Each structure stands twice: as C-alpha cells, then as structure tokens.
Amino acid sequence: MSINPELAGRVYPAADPYMVGREKIREFAAAVKATHPAHFELEAAAALGHTDLLAPPTFAIIVAQRADAQLIADPASGIDFSRVVHADQRFTHHRPIIAGDELLAELHVDTVRAMGGGAMITTRSEITTTAGEKVATTVSSLLVRGEDQ
Amino acid sequence: MIDFATLEKGMDIGSTTIHVNRADLVRYAGASGDFNPIHWNERFATEVGLPGVIAHGMFTMGSAVQLVSNWVGNPGAVIDYQTRFTKPVPVADPEGSNPSDHAGTAVQISGAIGALDEEARTARVDLTVTLEGTKVLVKAQAVVQF
Numbered sequence: 001m002s003i004n005p006e007l008a009g010r011v012y013p014a015a016d017p018y019m020v021g022r023e024k025i026r027e028f029a030a031a032v033k034a035t036h037p038a039h040f041e042l043e044a045a046a047a048l049g050h051t052d053l054l055a056p057p058t059f060a061i062i063v064a065q066r067a068d069a070q071l072i073a074d075p076a077s078g079i080d081f082s083r084v085v086h087a088d089q090r091f092t093h094h095r096p097i098i099a100g101d102e103l104l105a106e107l108h109v110d111t112v113r114a115m116g117g118g119a120m121i122t123t124r125s126e127i128t129t130t131a132g133e134k135v136a137t138t139v140s141s142l143l144v145r146g147e148d149q
Numbered sequence: 150m151i152d153f154a155t156l157e158k159g160m161d162i163g164s165t166t167i168h169v170n171r172a173d174l175v176r177y178a179g180a181s182g183d184f185n186p187i188h189w190n191e192r193f194a195t196e197v198g199l200p201g202v203i204a205h206g207m208f209t210m211g212s213a214v215q216l217v218s219n220w221v222g223n224p225g226a227v228i229d230y231q232t233r234f235t236k237p238v239p240v241a242d243p244e245g246s247n248p249s250d251h252a253g254t255a256v257q258i259s260g261a262i263g264a265l266d267e268e269a270r271t272a273r274v275d276l277t278v279t280l281e282g283t284k285v286l287v288k289a290q291a292v293v294q295f
Contacts, residue, residue, distance in 0.1 A: 024180075031180035032211035033167060036218050038225070048223050057218065057227040057291070058211040062182055081185070082197060086206045090231035096224075139231075 003119035004078045008112040012070045014104035017130050018063045022099040025053045055097035064125040064138040067105040087141040094134040102130040117146020150222050153295035156272055162220045162260040167212045169204050170253030171242050177208045206234040213258045213278045217291045229292035236285045270295040
C-alpha cells in the first residue's frame with residue numbers, strides 16, 4: 001500500500017491529556033543519561049525557578065510520538081510503521097515542561113513528499129496545557145521506505 | 150552560571166562520550182514509549198535490512214544535548230533543539246558479554262558556539278556527534294536562552 005498524498009494538511013485533534021509525572025521525568029532523564037539535578041530533585045528545580053521537576057529538552061517526544069501514532073494507526077494513511085525511519089526532529093519550547101503539566105498535542109500533517117517508492121512525511125505537534133497555554137512545538141520528518149528500499 | 154557577555158562565536162563548550170549498550174536501549178524504549186523492535190530485536194532489525202540493532206535516533210539526540218544542559222547549568226534554557234539523523238548507531242551484543250555491563254558503542258559529542266543573538270540574548274550551540282569519526286547527527290543545533 002502506498003502513502004496517501006491527501007494526508008497533507010490533515011489535522012488530528014488532541015486525544016486524552018498526557019499527565020507529566022515526577023517519576024516519568026526521572027525515568028526519562030535517566031534513560032537519556034541526563035545528570036542535571038533539576039530533573040531529579042525538587043530543590044534543584046526550585047533553585048532554577050521551577051515549581052516542580054524540570055523535564056529534559058527532548059521529553060516532549062513522548063507526547064509528540066503519541067500524536068504521530070494517531071496518524072500511523074489511521075488506516076487511511078497507508079503508513080507501515082515497520083518501514084518508518086526518523087529523518088529529522090525539532091523541538092521549540094515556548095516554556096519548559098515541568099511535572100504536573102497536563103499536555104495536549106494537536107497533530108498537523110504539514111507535508112507529504114513522494115520519494116522513490118516511499119514518502120517523506122513532516123508532522124507538527126502543537127503542545128499546550130489543558131488550560132490552553134502554549135508549551136512546545138515539535139516537528140518530525142518521517143521517511144516511510146518503499147517496498148524495494 | 151555562564152555570562153552571556155563572555156561568549157564568542159566559535160568558542161568550545163566542551164566534549165563528552167556517551168556509551169550505549171543494549172540495556173540502555175531497553176531503558177530508553179520503556180521511558181519514551183518507542184518500542185520499535187529495530188531497537189531491541191536483532192532478528193527483526195536484520196530482516197528489515199539494518200546491520201543489526203540500532204539506537205533510537207531520539208536516544209542519541211536526547212543524550213547529546215546533556216552537554217549543553219550541563220554547560221549552561223539550566224536544561225530549561227534550551228529553547229530550541231533540532232537535528233537530522235543521518236547514520237544509524239549500531240549497538241552490538243558481543244558473545245559472552247552481559248548486555249547491562251558491556252561498555253557498548255561510544256558516541257563522541259562536542260559543542261561550539263555557532264551563532265550569538267545579542268538582542269534576543271540567545272546562543273546557538275552546534276553539536277558534533279560522531280561514531281568512529283563519522284557524523285551520526287547533522288545540523289544538531291541547540292538554542293540557549295540567557
């Protein structure tokens with residue numbers, strides 16, 4: 001099955017909110033080998049002016065990839081997850097993510113470009129709090145390899 | 150804390166080495182929710198044409214930025230961070246080794262000031278991330294707010 005070119009411009013509304021937990025921040029920070037104490041200790045986060053544990057700079061990928069999963073799972077997209085390669089990634093933080101945030105991600109399919117037998121799909125997640133505050137914008141390019149690639 | 154006024158374009162911010170073994174990939178899969186089997190199952194990885202199990206691009210991106218977080222002293226100051234993933238980072242599972250203790254693949258990371266914006270008080274740190282001398286991330290740039 002090939003990639004549906006009409007995906008471009010599609011918007012997937014936010015699914016259930018993602019609750020940022022302290023232990024998840026600690027777990028994710030340890031997994032990327034982060035050592036800064038603001039990810040682990042409340043006092044260290046407070047010393048930098050944060051009201052709770054501070055998430056590492058790429059933490060938003062958890063929320064962004066959940067949003068991307070909606071697109072990949074959409075039967076209309078024609079994307080085979082086992083053929084997806086992450087080509088590039090960008091995070092723009094409007095403010096840091098801290099424990100206790102309840103986040104929503106609205107997924108935008110910005111571009112779909114045919115490449116060989118596959119396609120390059122660029123998605124953008126607009127991440128906000130449930131109160132509507134802008135938190136981060138993430139942009140991912142996913143290369144979906146064709147059958148012969 | 151770093152004083153913005155002392156920064157100059159081209160200035161080195163330091164370097165580090167990240168070691169990644171199979172246990173690290175399992176840990177990252179669990180922490181991130183990215184369970185793509187190319188990052189933990191050798192058979193599947195080779196069947197889809199890879200040289201073997203490879204690290205999550207987001208593991209490499211996420212661990213490389215620690216150099217910037219620690220340099221600036223505030224991970225929350227990283228307001229923008231981007232990269233392109235150009236080469237896979239294979240993570241071997243040598244015979245007779247314990248996957249949790251094995252030193253794993255060594256990824257070298259260094260950073261330098263690529264640009265300064267006096268008005269916005271931001272510094273762009275350009276990261277060089279290599280495996281055995283070959284770049285695995287390209288255009289890895291972190292913008293730090295001062």
